[in-house]
Amino acid sequence: MALPQHLSGDVVAINAFIDKFDVFLLDCDGVLWSGDHLFEGIVETLEFLRSRGKKTVFVTNNSTKSRPEYQKKFTAMGIPSDVEEIFGSAYSSAIYISRILKLEPPKNKVFVLGEAGIENELRTENVPFIGGTDPSFRRDMTPEDWQGIADGSLLDPEVGCVLAGLDFHVNYLKLSHAYQYLRRGAVFLATNVDSTFPMNHNFFPGAGSISVPLINMTGQKPVALGKPSQAMMDAIEGKFQLNRERTCMVGDRLDTDIKFGIEGKLGGTLAVLTGVNKQADWEAKDAAAVPAFYVDKLSDLRAAAQ
Amino acid sequence: MALPQHLSGDVVAINAFIDKFDVFLLDCDGVLWSGDHLFEGIVETLEFLRSRGKKTVFVTNNSTKSRPEYQKKFTAMGIPSDVEEIFGSAYSSAIYISRILKLEPPKNKVFVLGEAGIENELRTENVPFIGGTDPSFRRDMTPEDWQGIADGSLLDPEVGCVLAGLDFHVNYLKLSHAYQYLRRGAVFLATNVDSTFPMNHNFFPGAGSISVPLINMTGQKPVALGKPSQAMMDAIEGKFQLNRERTCMVGDRLDTDIKFGIEGKLGGTLAVLTGVNKQADWEAKDAAAVPAFYVDKLSDLRAAAQ
Incomplete structure (x- = not known):
């Protein structure tokens, strides 16, 4: 299997990447934050994607919170969000x-x-x-x-x-x-x-x-019903009427997030290195899944905003 | 694999079986009793085995009771026992x-x-x-x-x-x-x-x-450390200095009791039909283990006392 394309620092590649998609499905923990610690530049990155006309949907396996409860966490973190763009297990x-x-x-x-x-x-x-x-x-x-x-x-x-x-x-x-x-x-x-x-x-x-x-x-x-189950993907597709070809799954875990996007036949998958899995994990022979793209951190996408 | 010999009702076969062994390792639940219900004839059967010079050792995976606590259960059931002949996980x-x-x-x-x-x-x-x-x-x-x-x-x-x-x-x-x-x-x-x-x-x-x-x-x-782990068999052997050739494991479960006896290279294994497994289970192609002998119920061994 081909190794993923590294986007960090490559403005041309980032622009080409962003242009491929209309919808970004984003895992939360390990991508936006770690526990109660918001990663730097996340608010601006989401703002940038939305300013380019992209739809953002937050897809989490955390079942302890309902969507309105989860939205409170977004608000507490300072991330503008709508309860309708949150999709939990x-x-x-x-x-x-x-x-x-x-x-x-x-x-x-x-x-x-x-x-x-x-x-x-x-x-x-x-x-x-x-x-x-x-x-x-x-x-x-x-x-x-x-x-x-x-x-x-x-x-x-x-x-x-x-x-x-x-x-x-x-x-x-x-x-x-x-x-x-x-x-x-x-x-x-x-x-x-x-x-x-x-x-x-x-x-x-x-x-x-x-x-x-x-x-x-x-x-x-x-x-x-959570990632990587395709029952969740079907539910997301049904709700948002998304075009899978024009949708990218973003996450830190190969065995849930990236696998979820690949098995859902999405147009792309983007791994971030701010969570559980690292480069060595998809380079391993028994890799759970190999993303199409990766960035060191999600906010690296902002380089294309300049 | 050869099917087990059915002993119930066959006095000659029971006598030959008993003569093969000096020690009987007995599982408790499903063999002596079910929960708080003592099976009929159990006290007399144990008495009979002991009267023929056999050593009885009670081997249980129940870890919630220590040996003295477990012995209280034997006493409450009316079964004479010594704390030293009880071996729990x-x-x-x-x-x-x-x-x-x-x-x-x-x-x-x-x-x-x-x-x-x-x-x-x-x-x-x-x-x-x-x-x-x-x-x-x-x-x-x-x-x-x-x-x-x-x-x-x-x-x-x-x-x-x-x-x-x-x-x-x-x-x-x-x-x-x-x-x-x-x-x-x-x-x-x-x-x-x-x-x-x-x-x-x-x-x-x-x-x-x-x-x-x-x-x-x-x-x-x-x-x-419980059945069918051979760590438990080694511990039993160490404590009782038993001759494995002259020892028989008695139990109702193929995947714990009978497997335990076979993997421990004991002289024999005896299944009883008063617990979890039935005849169809060892006749199945994917049987967890096949006993050497079986009786419908442990007290069938008493036929040899007459």
Whole structure:
């Protein structure tokens, strides 16, 4: 496979690159910021792309925040944004359930392993759910739980789907419930399956850490609604009516972002070196994916503004 | 591979079988009992084997109880037993750490994901540990945790090993700690990696559900100290000075019990049909293991007593 073209410092190449696309799908963490640290020049770079008539869409696997909650982070960072240009895996999951799965009563409830972001997106799509942040699931097992989960008397017969996202309050009780619903035939979905979650310049358990015990127990794999799942790309295309040929995916991770763009047959992919993966990763023989272009940092694109 | 010999109802075959062995390693759940229900004739069957001069050793992957705690279960079930004939994965892990790993200060502490059984066995072997049932780990993440786990200031520099067993109080905080210790080079052990845990005639998350997020995050596999790991067989052999040729493993699970006996090159393996696996499982092309003998239920061996 051809190695990516390095754009940093090459104004002609940057201009040619920008002219190829109408839409930029941008990953956030590792591209715009790292945790709570905004990278230098990001606000100006986004402004520059928009001034050239480009549409920017922020595509994140973080399922803990709904789109309005995520927009608050943009505002706090000083990045102008519209809630409609934010596309998270919680939203992706909610619209997959409401528009693709279309669960019918009496089996139309979702058992949620995750935080408020998922719940808020499910509410927006009028999808009934249990679990999630409900305090009655945030506790130790009791003898009644063992009995009632095992014999089914404590299970909700209306649950037809288990949705596993990043849950900072994961516990044995919730995993036990989720497992029983899956054994009884519930559809298995995951907002995303990232094994780790970047935070405070380090890594913590990701959404994949919540679903993997269930995968291990059931032998089933969930349909994942985050990058690199093409279910997410289809949802983005449906929402924004984008021309894939004229769309570029920008990200720091080969196995999610770049793979997502390549498998989605987008016109291009741009890797940045401000996050997880480095040049050596796509030069490796077993590279998860090889981008078409790369820059050292996203703000290198601004060189073309001068 | 030859199919197993069916012993039930065949007194001559049972006598020949019993005469082959001096020691019977017996799995407990699914063999002696199911949850809190003791199978009929078990007490008499064990009595019969002992009356024929056989040594019985109870080998369990359940790490939540120490040997003395497990013995209480035997007593409550009405089964005479000696604490010395009980061999659990918590004990197996403790002696692996103290006698094989032999961690040296200042990196000799174990971070425990698990219940009191593990702690008690570690104490018996004078292995220092943190985590486990410590209430200060049974809570939600705070902003200080994110920061202090990420920068290492909240980590104990003396931890040199992570031991993951069945933890009914697993949470995000403990998984975050365990992951950071592994990233910093701690040895990764698991009491056992059973994906599920049989309880109340159903299944719940097993010890494997606690270690699998860490496997997924680190790409590392733990050394597992329960069946079918031969580390456990070596420990049993070391303790009981048994002659493997004259030892038979008895169990209900092909992928743990029977595999354990075959890989341990024991003189024989006996499957019982009162637990997880059935005849069709070893007749399947992809059978995890094929026993040498089987009985419908353990108490069928008593036919030879008449």
